[in-house]
Ligand code: GUN
């Protein structure tokens with residue numbers, strides 16, 4: 376057997392499987408092999424397990440990557456973030472609508488300049504890779520060039536969409552219905568399942584545009600994404616406004632607005648879903664719509680969030696609604712999904728809600744995202760046959776009592792007092808077996 380290009384990676388390995396199960400391979404190894412097709416060349420996982428077992432399977436000629444004593448986890452999926460909000464992450468926050476008006480809209484306006492957006496895209500997506508996020512769902516601004524720059528610079532498995540804003544928005548960020556639909560037509564056709572139809576939220580996108588656009592997006596197999604029930608004043612505003620529109624006079628709730636315009640379904644991702652009625656939960660479950668929970672964005676203002684409230688994951692699961700984690704950059708202040716994991720566990724633990732474990736958070740920050748984007752056959756965790764997309768964490772002390780929970784807790788602790796440290800936590804980032812980032 377010719378193993379010349381094969382790689383043998385030594386490390387402790389965490390391999391998330393479900394909310395309750397994460398394989399913990401102490402002194403483990405991964406055998407990576409090169410898979411070549413006409414279109415691409417990539418490393419996939421040929422074997423994973425105890426080092427003593429995997430080394431017996433592999434013959435000779437391979438290269439060794441020795442991370443003994445380090446921990447390896449799969450790369451992250453950040454299922455809701457705005458790449459054009461990098462500069463408002465730390466702006467003062469009091470509530471959603473104020474923060475949008477005062478800081479976020481003026482900041483997104485700058486992406487109108489192609490020169491600016493090209494420069495920002497290079498800078499942002501390089502940093503996104505460096506924190507180990509190699510998949511997810513991303514909002515761009517309304518501008519055509521910004522979407523193209525994001526598509527050109529992103530590394531990994533992302534769906535990206537240009538925000539649609541046709542009403543209730545500043546003049547400088549308002550499109551006509553025709554220009555919004557023109558972009559949807561162009562990008563749906565060009566990017567297909569890498570494109571996400573992205574009405575900003577029902578406050579900012581008129582119903583005719585959403586209805587027409589969702590038909591176009593569906594006909595090309597695109598994803599769809601928006602915001603839903605993030606804050607109470609947003610809900611009051613949107614339901615009152617829509618009841619004035621023909622065809623919407625009897626809408627009972629926010630979710631029904633999206634249902635009526637064709638925005639719910641198995642390829643639809645709705646961020647937040649904090650303030651949902653039983654009817655809405657039922658509707659989301661039945662339509663197989665996904666909710667994206669963004670704990671750092673929803674966290675209290677003191678924790679640099681918007682103070683929108685705590686996502687009720689137990690209730691969401693009771694209604695069999697699929698969900699995953701997101702950073703919601705820039706409402707969430709920190710790029711790394713380690714901070715999102717920390718916030719999810721901490722906020723729920725503080726409220727004495729059981730079941731918010733690191734095992735669960737790691738699954739919801741990796742494989743759950745791949746499942747939602749229908750990519751789990753080829754990535755999302757470190758199962759045999761999948762792409763070698765993984766992160767190397769610093770060495771830590773292991774004891775006989777170490778578990779997934781204690782190991783994750785140790786890493787989370789490193790940024791507890793200074794959350795910015797998470798952005799520099801990873802020692803190496805590998806994408807399809809290639810070294811993408813190394814700690815400087
Ligand atoms: N709702 C509408 N737009 C936004 C946004 O940019 N961020 C968040 N968190 N919520 C929104």
Ligand code: FE
Pocket residue numbers: 455456457602646703706
């Ligand atoms: Fe958002």
